Amino acid sequence: MTEYPVYLVDDDPSIRRSVGFMLRTSGHQVQTFDSGTELLGKVDKLDPGCILIDVRMPGPDGLQVLEEIVHRGIGLPVVVMTGHGDVDIAVRAMKAGAVDFIEKPFDKPVLLAAINEASQRLNNKHRRSEARAEARARLGPLTTREYEVLEGLVNGYPNKTIGYDLGISPRTVEIHRANLMSKLEVHNLSDLLRVAFAAGVGDVAED
Template identity: 40%
Template sequence: MTEKFTVYLVDDDPGVLKALSRLLRGSGHDVKEYSSPRVFLEEHDVALPGCAVLDVSMPGLDGLEIQRVRTVGDYHRPVVFVTGKGDIPTSVRAMKAGAIDFLTKPVKDRELFDAVSRAEARDVESRRLHSELESMQAKVGTLTPREREVLIHVVAGRLNKQIAGDLGTVEKTIKVHRSRMMEKLGIRTVADLVRMAEKLRLTK
């Protein structure tokens, strides 16, 4: 069963929290509210689909600090910031760090809906890529140490004869290792192998 996309609202202003929650629930979104950023971090499970709508200025731990700790592995939780100050330098830092949008209070309904919509699209794509990488890593994990060595040499553009010389064996043996390596990875062409190696940062 697919988990529902959830909007995590974090704002220390009870009035803003209530208003944004009512607005998003009224448009059909699943919402979880947090008045404390620390409680949010303690309870938050980044493995679940969703985005965070964070107030920039909160006592103890502000939105930008939360943004820095919202990452697990290659996955980054999409974040939409809201602020009452319209601080340009802060908004630039937030956007450079990967924020979806930076909205000024009072937040306009359409701006919030559009930002959450973009966050959901990014969340879906990020999870797809993360799942794809995990699948690739699992396949690479089935390779023998020698097959992995051959993989690195192949993506570096080395020919079978050259790889054999580098590894102190014969070309026929390299061909066998190369064939088994490609079969285990489910890859047919060197171009696809290079693309996979780049995604997994396996290149020299």
């Protein structure tokens, strides 16, 4: 699994040193921030990585930072660190989109397990992005009409309905279907739809 950088956010310099040391000795690159404000000022330009943030900090706390990251649509997974008695806040953080939470004081294996979970999220997202890009490339040679027919098939419409919507005959739809399967090098409707779904055809909002 790819080792992504960890962005460590804590206002306590001793925590930044100790947790940073744990991570670096396990092979992670670490960039530290002493406040949520500092992170939010740079987070849009950070490379893919995992955010490890304390819940209780002056200024915007960890939960507020998490909510802002989600609001901006930034896809960096977040692990929150909580003190004893902050479990209710941690639950709120999980509901707001955090990958995991760890309670201070924590052992190195607990920390690494949380970071590995966050890294797995990034790996999965990267693989999905690659698969989508590959599928979209396969759709590149399609004509506008062929793509419209494909959208109809994705919606589960029969040839007659697709033809009616596009103002063409069912026979013409069938010809376009055959061309689609030839261009995409698939042999049945299931495989055709698999490529279409992978490419995001029919998605309301594509990323």
